[in-house]
Amino acid sequence: MREIISAPGWSACSLPPNIEHMSDLPPAERLAKLRTLEVWLGWQLRDTQRKIEQAEQQTRAAGGYITEQERRAGQAVGVTIHAADCPKISQPVATLDATKAQYALIKDPGFHHPCQHCRPDKTLGIPKD
Numbered sequence: 001m002r003e004i005i006s007a008p009g010w011s012a013c014s015l016p017p018n019i020e021h022m023s024d025l026p027p028a029e030r031l032a033k034l035r036t037l038e039v040w041l042g043w044q045l046r047d048t049q050r051k052i053e054q055a056e057q058q059t060r061a062a063g064g065y066i067t068e069q070e071r072r073a074g075q076a077v078g079v080t081i082h083a084a085d086c087p088k089i090s091q092p093v094a095t096l097d098a099t100k101a102q103y104a105l106i107k108d109p110g111f112h113h114p115c116q117h118c119r120p121d122k123t124l125g126i127p128k129d
């Protein structure tokens with residue numbers, strides 16, 4: 001089933017009907033269709049980026065704490081816990097309330113680490129070892 005796609009100024013009708021058959025088209029027609037597709041995909045990317053930014057702002061405005069995976073050579077090696085408004089968050093995974101953030105930092109300090117920029121451990125009153 002063909003998915004109905006809508007974007008300002010675009011409709012599903014302006015997209016190539018069978019993208020897998022575009023190589024059968026004359027080069028000029030193929031180029032025109034690929035340009036149309038390029039513009040539409042650019043719009044999709046910008047729209048998705050805008051939605052991500054809105055979701056991040058909503059998450060930060062809600063307060064609390066944000067987790068972010070720590071990776072080395074593609075392997076998960078731990079979790080960094082940030083204050084929700086920390087500017088160092090690049091790939092938020094989940095939100096935690098203060099109780100859960102405090103629990104994670106105290107219960108498993110070998111895996112859950114406080115961000116060294118926003119220092120949620122200080123905010124949460126966790127004493128240093």
Ligand SMILES: [Zn+2]
Pocket residue numbers: 081082083086087088089115116117118119
């Ligand atoms: Zn942080």
